[in-house]
Amino acid sequence: MELTRRDAVAALVAGGAVVAGAATLGDSPEPGDAPTDPAADLDEELLRTLTAAAEMLYPSEVDGHRAFVERYVLGRIEAREQYRAGVAEAAAELDAVARDWEDAAFASLSRDARDELLRSLGVDTADPDPNGPISERIRRFVVNELLFAFYASPTGGRLVGIENPVGHPGGTESYQRATMPPEDGDGD
Amino acid sequence: MATESTTDRSPSPEADVVVVGSGPAGALVAHRLADADHDVVVLEAGPRFDLADRREQMESALRPGGGAVWDVGGERDAYTSTGERHYPLNAARVKGVGGSTLHWQGMVMRLHERDFEMDSRYGVGADWPIGYDDLRPHYADAERALGVAGAVDNPYAPPREEPYPMSAFPPSHSDSIFADACEALGIDMHSVPNARNSEPYDGASPCVGYGTCKPVCPSGAKYTAERHVEKAVAAGARVVDRAPVQRLEHNEAGERVTAAVYATPDGTEHRQRARQFVVAAGGVETPRLLLLSSSSTYPDGLANSSGLVGRYFMDHLFAGMGGRYDAPTRQNHVGFNTSESHQFYDDDEPVEGLKLEFLNYAGPSPVVEATRAETWGDDLLSRLRDSYGTHIALGALVEQLPRADNYVGLDESRTDDHGNPVPEVHWSVDERTKRALDRANEIQRDILAELGVDPEWTVGPENTGPAFHHMGTTRMGTDPADSVVDADCRTHDLGNLWIAGSSVFPTGGAMNPTLTIAALSLRLAETLAADL
Numbered sequence: 224m225e226l227t228r229r230d231a232v233a234a235l236v237a238g239g240a241v242v243a244g245a246a247t248l249g250d251s252p253e254p255g256d257a258p259t260d261p262a263a264d265l266d267e268e269l270l271r272t273l274t275a276a277a278e279m280l281y282p283s284e285v286d287g288h289r290a291f292v293e294r295y296v297l298g299r300i301e302a303r304e305q306y307r308a309g310v311a312e313a314a315a316e317l318d319a320v321a322r323d324w325e326d327a328a329f330a331s332l333s334r335d336a337r338d339e340l341l342r343s344l345g346v347d348t349a350d351p352d353p354n355g356p357i358s359e360r361i362r363r364f365v366v367n368e369l370l371f372a373f374y375a376s377p378t379g380g381r382l383v384g385i386e387n388p389v390g391h392p393g394g395t396e397s398y399q400r401a402t403m404p405p406e407d408g409d410g411d
Numbered sequence: 412m413a414t415e416s417t418t419d420r421s422p423s424p425e426a427d428v429v430v431v432g433s434g435p436a437g438a439l440v441a442h443r444l445a446d447a448d449h450d451v452v453v454l455e456a457g458p459r460f461d462l463a464d465r466r467e468q469m470e471s472a473l474r475p476g477g478g479a480v481w482d483v484g485g486e487r488d489a490y491t492s493t494g495e496r497h498y499p500l501n502a503a504r505v506k507g508v509g510g511s512t513l514h515w516q517g518m519v520m521r522l523h524e525r526d527f528e529m530d531s532r533y534g535v536g537a538d539w540p541i542g543y544d545d546l547r548p549h550y551a552d553a554e555r556a557l558g559v560a561g562a563v564d565n566p567y568a569p570p571r572e573e574p575y576p577m578s579a580f581p582p583s584h585s586d587s588i589f590a591d592a593c594e595a596l597g598i599d600m601h602s603v604p605n606a607r608n609s610e611p612y613d614g615a616s617p618c619v620g621y622g623t624c625k626p627v628c629p630s631g632a633k634y635t636a637e638r639h640v641e642k643a644v645a646a647g648a649r650v651v652d653r654a655p656v657q658r659l660e661h662n663e664a665g666e667r668v669t670a671a672v673y674a675t676p677d678g679t680e681h682r683q684r685a686r687q688f689v690v691a692a693g694g695v696e697t698p699r700l701l702l703l704s705s706s707s708t709y710p711d712g713l714a715n716s717s718g719l720v721g722r723y724f725m726d727h728l729f730a731g732m733g734g735r736y737d738a739p740t741r742q743n744h745v746g747f748n749t750s751e752s753h754q755f756y757d758d759d760e761p762v763e764g765l766k767l768e769f770l771n772y773a774g775p776s777p778v779v780e781a782t783r784a785e786t787w788g789d790d791l792l793s794r795l796r797d798s799y800g801t802h803i804a805l806g807a808l809v810e811q812l813p814r815a816d817n818y819v820g821l822d823e824s825r826t827d828d829h830g831n832p833v834p835e836v837h838w839s840v841d842e843r844t845k846r847a848l849d850r851a852n853e854i855q856r857d858i859l860a861e862l863g864v865d866p867e868w869t870v871g872p873e874n875t876g877p878a879f880h881h882m883g884t885t886r887m888g889t890d891p892a893d894s895v896v897d898a899d900c901r902t903h904d905l906g907n908l909w910i911a912g913s914s915v916f917p918t919g920g921a922m923n924p925t926l927t928i929a930a931l932s933l934r935l936a937e938t939l940a941a942d943l
Contacts, residue, residue, distance in 0.1 A: 282792040351476040374778040383795045389622035389776040398744035
């Protein structure tokens with residue numbers, strides 16, 4: 224069986240691959256990644272919505288959101304069908320609210336408008352309940368999914384000052400160091 | 412793994428030994444006896460947890476609303492806390508193959524020589540019927556079995572015969588900050604023996620630094636008793652999960668246990684007969700099972716002619732203190748500690764053992780804080796940068812001496828999912844233990860002051876909590892009138908009933924108990940095998 228790119232990415236994540244780039248989340252999408260079937264269309268919608276949310280949830284100094292979301296958010300939950308369905312449904316609901324309130328896809332809104340929409344829904348203070356109302360499901364499956372993936376990665380951790388954050392298998396060298404080494408010098 | 416519909420939970424036609432519980436005590440006994448070609452059946456109340464789920468469990472532990480990582484709670488695990496202090500029992504245990512090692516921290520120290528002689532030396536607590544020398548070879552055996560990474564650099568440790576199986580984890584940067592202050596104060600620091608692989612060992616990975624040892628290690632580097640359950644099965648043992656033992660039955664003369672009656676998920680009860688029975692269900696469920704096994708011969712419960720089953724419940728108390736240092740402390744890279752001080756452990760005043768810990772996980776972890784924040788984007792990053800980076804903290808475990816009025820009993824007013832009275836945990840912290848906690852805080856305050864750190868938080872006598880080490884409830888002794896098991900961990904009352912685990916500790920010292928549990932269990936297995 225030939226491994227797809229996504230398979231490879233998920234395997235890398237499971238094995239503890241380190242994200243390259245202190246303030247760059249990942250590579251730009253490749254030209255051949257464009258979807259060509261209905262299922263891929265749904266994936267593309269999900270990817271767009273999550274990427275748009277990531278652009279707002281992540282610090283402004285980072286870029287490369289789309290590739291990060293594809294690799295480290297969707298790739299991370301690839302094998303968890305039920306959970307992935309929860310993410311897809313919550314993202315679709317968020318997009319539907321945007322279309323209803325703003326007459327535009329969530330991904331088409333400005334960063335400030337996305338922020339305002341989420342806060343208007345009460346997502347900022349909502350409990351992350353997978354069976355709760357829409358604000359709680361969005362908190363769990365969109366906001367916390369993206370924040371977890373980011374701040375449990377060396378990319379997010381480095382911005383805070385820790386190259387091997389909790390949840391990331393970054394080895395047993397970093398805890399011994401007095402300072403965070405340059406990005407290419409993790410060595411573990 | 413077999414599916415529920417195909418799992419055979421019926422009794423084995425013949426068994427030499429039934430082991431109740433598959434935590435470290437039960438797993439080690441089962442493995443040693445199976446390895447010696449005895450027919451062993453292990454009855455485990457909880458389920459098997461799939462190793463493939465560990466990363467998801469880690470995520471559940473880190474994220475808000477993730478639920479109980481090990482499914483503890485509900486009607487199955489109902490209990491009552493009636494003492495002056497609430498005892499959070501369901502945070503303190505796991506029911507499943509591997510027992511509480513599934514969620515433990517993995518610190519494995521030997522008790523000190525004085526721990527076995529507290530009455531003789533100081534007139535407090537009780538003497539063990541065995542001494543350190545009796546347990547010493549079994550400690551070494553246990554260190555090899557669990558896979559301990561350590562260094563022989565602790566001037567206060569009891570004598571040992573050989574190096575640790577693996578080299579110790581090197582000290583942390585945070586330890587180096589403490590080192591200067593401790594040197595100035597004349598406090599010796601040394602390594603921590605960890606049941607965690609610093610290199611590949613026993614087919615398991617070295618630590619890869621997930622930082623979530625407690626409550627779940629996704630890499631398998633931290634020892635869990637699943638390893639010895641697996642070895643036991645490979646040696647021919649049968650392990651029946653989701654099979655809580657309801658009671659033990661005995662013969663007419665009341666001299667021997669004849670069967671363990673257990674329930675299965677389909678609602679039926681079965682009787683597993685055997686020649687020998689080992690109860691290894693932890694410091695709460697072990698006495699509960701004996702009390703639930705009352706009969707006309709033993710109306711107060713099995714092996715309870717002393718009336719002490721459930722009495723002398725002990726735990727270790729936590730003392731801690733922390734604040735902010737004026738430079739990065741590099742916390743929360745790993746979930747275990749690399750330095751301690753046992754310098755104050757053998758002091759006469761207070762006589763209670765006191766073990767000082769230098770924490771590698773002080774302050775919040777960014778990912779934990781981020782998923783609970785009410786903001787995001789640049790504002791969140793700013794907050795995380797402010798809260799992470801300079802926290803520094805010390806912990807300590809303090810000994811609680813045995814008191815008969817701390818106990819585990821049965822709450823007859825409330826029943827579990829099988830209609831059995833739930834455990835009643837009656838626990839308090841007495842004044843002398845509080846004074847020992849004060850002493851721990853005093854040392855911690857001195858060290859932080861030397862570092863120029865103002866304490867921002869303190870855990871001391873008034874807000875202390877238990878370390879989740881359940882001890883003392885079927886104490887070991889030579890006199891059947893004041894103990895439940897003898898020096899071999901065999902009950903005084905029934906010749907084929909043995910108890911493995913920390914419930915047999917007459918005193919608990921201030922060392923994390925699992926290495927002693929393991930050493931006693933290996934010793935028990937050796938003695939029991941000679942009886943088969």
